[in-house]
Amino acid sequence: MLDPKLDLGELEVSLENRYVELQSLRAGGQGVVFSAKRTLNSRREAVDDHVALKIHSGATENVRVDREIAALHGFDHPCLASLVEHGTLSLNGEQYRYVAWRFIHGTALDERLKGGPISAKAVACVGRDVARAIDHIWQKRIVHRDINPKNIMLSPREDSAVLIDLGVARFLDLRVLTAAGRTWGTPGYFSPEQWYGPGENLTCHSDVFTLGVSLQEALLGRHPTLGDQQTLLNSRTPTSTLCPTAPAALAAIIDSCLHPRPVFRPMPSALASDLARLAAELL
Amino acid sequence: MFFHCTKYHFKLERPQMASGGIISASGIPSVQILQRNKKVLLSKTYPHLAHRYLDPQLYLGRLPRTSKAVVNLATYPWFGVANQPFHSSQLTFKEWKQANKNDLINNWTGTVPTNDNDILQAVLSCIGFQLTMGVDGIILPSPLTNTLAGNYDLEGKYLDAAEEACKRLAVTIPVFASVAFSDQLVRGTDPIANSLLSTITAQIAARSFVNGAYLVVEQPENSGHCYNCEEGCLSLLMLTDDLSRGARKTIICNYAGTFGAITMAAGTSIWASGHYLSQRRLVLGDSDGRAYPRFYSKGMLGDVGVEKNVQVVHSGTLRGAILDKTIDSTPLLAALASGSSVDLVPAWRYRQGNVSAGAGHYYELCKSIDDTIGQYTPASRVDAVEKLLEHAVKLSGSVSRDRNIERGKHTDIDHQQVWLNAFKKWRGYSGL
Numbered sequence: 001m002l003d004p005k006l007d008l009g010e011l012e013v014s015l016e017n018r019y020v021e022l023q024s025l026r027a028g029g030q031g032v033v034f035s036a037k038r039t040l041n042s043r044r045e046a047v048d049d050h051v052a053l054k055i056h057s058g059a060t061e062n063v064r065v066d067r068e069i070a071a072l073h074g075f076d077h078p079c080l081a082s083l084v085e086h087g088t089l090s091l092n093g094e095q096y097r098y099v100a101w102r103f104i105h106g107t108a109l110d111e112r113l114k115g116g117p118i119s120a121k122a123v124a125c126v127g128r129d130v131a132r133a134i135d136h137i138w139q140k141r142i143v144h145r146d147i148n149p150k151n152i153m154l155s156p157r158e159d160s161a162v163l164i165d166l167g168v169a170r171f172l173d174l175r176v177l178t179a180a181g182r183t184w185g186t187p188g189y190f191s192p193e194q195w196y197g198p199g200e201n202l203t204c205h206s207d208v209f210t211l212g213v214s215l216q217e218a219l220l221g222r223h224p225t226l227g228d229q230q231t232l233l234n235s236r237t238p239t240s241t242l243c244p245t246a247p248a249a250l251a252a253i254i255d256s257c258l259h260p261r262p263v264f265r266p267m268p269s270a271l272a273s274d275l276a277r278l279a280a281e282l283l
Numbered sequence: 284m285f286f287h288c289t290k291y292h293f294k295l296e297r298p299q300m301a302s303g304g305i306i307s308a309s310g311i312p313s314v315q316i317l318q319r320n321k322k323v324l325l326s327k328t329y330p331h332l333a334h335r336y337l338d339p340q341l342y343l344g345r346l347p348r349t350s351k352a353v354v355n356l357a358t359y360p361w362f363g364v365a366n367q368p369f370h371s372s373q374l375t376f377k378e379w380k381q382a383n384k385n386d387l388i389n390n391w392t393g394t395v396p397t398n399d400n401d402i403l404q405a406v407l408s409c410i411g412f413q414l415t416m417g418v419d420g421i422i423l424p425s426p427l428t429n430t431l432a433g434n435y436d437l438e439g440k441y442l443d444a445a446e447e448a449c450k451r452l453a454v455t456i457p458v459f460a461s462v463a464f465s466d467q468l469v470r471g472t473d474p475i476a477n478s479l480l481s482t483i484t485a486q487i488a489a490r491s492f493v494n495g496a497y498l499v500v501e502q503p504e505n506s507g508h509c510y511n512c513e514e515g516c517l518s519l520l521m522l523t524d525d526l527s528r529g530a531r532k533t534i535i536c537n538y539a540g541t542f543g544a545i546t547m548a549a550g551t552s553i554w555a556s557g558h559y560l561s562q563r564r565l566v567l568g569d570s571d572g573r574a575y576p577r578f579y580s581k582g583m584l585g586d587v588g589v590e591k592n593v594q595v596v597h598s599g600t601l602r603g604a605i606l607d608k609t610i611d612s613t614p615l616l617a618a619l620a621s622g623s624s625v626d627l628v629p630a631w632r633y634r635q636g637n638v639s640a641g642a643g644h645y646y647e648l649c650k651s652i653d654d655t656i657g658q659y660t661p662a663s664r665v666d667a668v669e670k671l672l673e674h675a676v677k678l679s680g681s682v683s684r685d686r687n688i689e690r691g692k693h694t695d696i697d698h699q700q701v702w703l704n705a706f707k708k709w710r711g712y713s714g715l
Contacts (some may be wrong), residue, residue, distance in 0.1 A: 138489065141439075141443065193481065193485065197478055197481075201434055201435055201436070201439070201482045201485070201486065202485075203485045203486060203488070203489035204489050205485060205488065205489055261481075261525065261529060262481070262484075262485045262488065262489075263484045263485060263488035263525045263526065263529035263530040264525075264528075264529040264530075267488075267489070267491055269491065
C-alpha cells in the first residue's frame, strides 16, 4: 500500500526526475493523485506540461491500471482526460504503476458539492460534457461504469466538465471484471442492469443512468438517496419532487436518464444536444 | 403494413393485397433472385415487390448439410461457399442448380463466421448484395441466438461489423438489425425476468446507425400454423415495444403468422406472412412442399379445416362471424348456402396442391386485419387489439365446444387464449 505521506523528493527521484514540483491532490483506496510538471528528461530540463499523476496503490490495482491505459489510449476529446504516459516506479523496494494525464484545471464535482449545489446552468453544462464523453467512448464500445461526481472535473467557471478515471471501463468484447462477486463501480450510482444483472453487455445507456444520478446530486448538493443503492432503484422520485426549483426541462431530461429500462433512456449524443440547448437558454 | 413472406414463388394473384415483400434467401438461389430483380418484372409481374427486403437468413447458417434449404442458402456469398458462375446462355437455372448441388452441399460448413475479419467480409457481401437488389432497407445478417451462454457477444460483433460495412458502402437506406432467437431460450421462463431479452434490446438501442429491428422467432418442429408459445409471443411483444417506443426503432416481424399483426399494437410497422406453413413460422429445416387448402378466419384469427369443419361451422349460428367472405371464398360460401359441399367446389376441394383459392383468401384477410388494426391511432390500438383477441377466444371456444367439430382437422382453436394471455401480460409489463 502506498503511503500518502511519502516524501515527495524521494518520489521525484523514483520517477527519475521526469516529474517535478509534485503536490498531493487527493488520496484514496486506489492510490494517490499528484499535480506535477513533466520534464523532457532526467536532467529536469525544459518543463513542458502540467499533468495529473496517479500513483496506484499496488499490484492489486494492476488490472485496473491496464484497463485505464487501454481505455484512454487513442482518445483525444475535450471532455475526456487525455493520457500523457504511463510507467512503473520503484519506491522502498516496491513496484508501483503510475499514469499521467493532462492536468485538468478545476475541482472534482464531489469536492465542489461539499460547498452546496451548483446552478441549474452548471448542471446542464456538466451533463452536456459528460454525455459527450460517454458518446465518444461508446464509439469504441467502451462503457465507463463508474460515473459519479468524484470522476467528473468541473472547470473553475463551472461551465464545462471533463470525465476522468476509466479504470473500471469495460470493453464490450472483454469479460467483465468482478471483485468479490460484485460489479465494479460505486454503490449509489449503479444502473439497474449493472446492479441486478451479470454486469456484462452493459451499454452507453448504463452510463447515461449514472450520469442522471450525478446530475440529481449536483442539483441537490447531496446524493438523492444519501448513497443508498436499493432506495435509488426502488424509489424513482422525480427530480422535480427532489428539487422543486429546478427548471422543468432540466428535471425532465434528468428523469429520462433515470428510466429503469435502458432502452427508454436517451442516447448520449441526443442527451448532449438537448443539454447544450438548455445550457444556452439558462441564465 | 402487411408484406408477403416471399419464398420461391414471387407472384401473387392479387398483388394489391400486400404492401411489399420480404424475400427469404432460403427460398431461391442468389443468381435467380438477381435475374428476377428486373424493372420490367417488378413492375408487371411482381408489382408488390416494388417495396422489398431480403432476409439474408444467416441465422440458418448452422443448418446441417441434410437440410433442403442448404442448396439455396449456399449460393449467397455471406455463407462463404464457393459457387460456379451462372451464365444464362449456357444453362437454365434448374440445370445450373443441379450441376452445382453436390458442391454446394459438400462445401456447406454448417457454421457462421466468428472472427472479426470473416464477419466483416460476410457482412460486406450481404449488404452489397442487398444494395444491388434495390431493397427498401438492409436487413443485417446475424447468427441465431440459441444459447444464453453466448451473452449476445457474437451478435454484437456482427452489429459492429455492419456499422463499419455501412460506412464503407456508403449506405443511405434504413438498416435493420436481425433479431433471430430460438423460442427454447424463452419457453418455460418469465420473459420479463429474462436478461437475454433486455440485453438484445439494449445492444440494438445503443447503436444509432441501426434504424430498426427485424424480429424472427425460431420455433420447435411440432409448431403448427399458429405460434402458440405464450412466452415467445410475450417476448415478441416486449422486444417490439422496447425497441419501438423506447429506442424509437422501426420494427419488422416475420414468420409469426397473423400474430405479426397483433404485434402492431406494440409498435410493429411491417409484418409478413404467407399461406404456406413455412411462411407462417420459422422451423429449422422446414422446406416448401405441396400443401392442402386452408380456410382462414379473421374473427377466429386461425384456420378452419376445409375437409370437414368449414361445413360444420357453416351449418351453425356462427358462420357469419367465422367464415369470412372474400373474393376467393364467395363461391364456396354460396355453394354451402345452397346445400352443396366443399368437395363440389373445385377451387376448395381438399386435395394436395389445391391452394390458390385458400391462399388468395388468406392474403385478402391479412390485408383486412392489417387495415382493421392500422386504422386505430397507436394510443387506441392496444385496446382494439385486445378486443380482437377476446373475440377470437370467444369464437374459438364456441367452435371447440361444438360436438360436430372434428379436433385436429386443421382447425386452429388453441392458440387464441395463448395470444390473449401474452398480450395481457405485455400490457401489464408495458403499462399501456
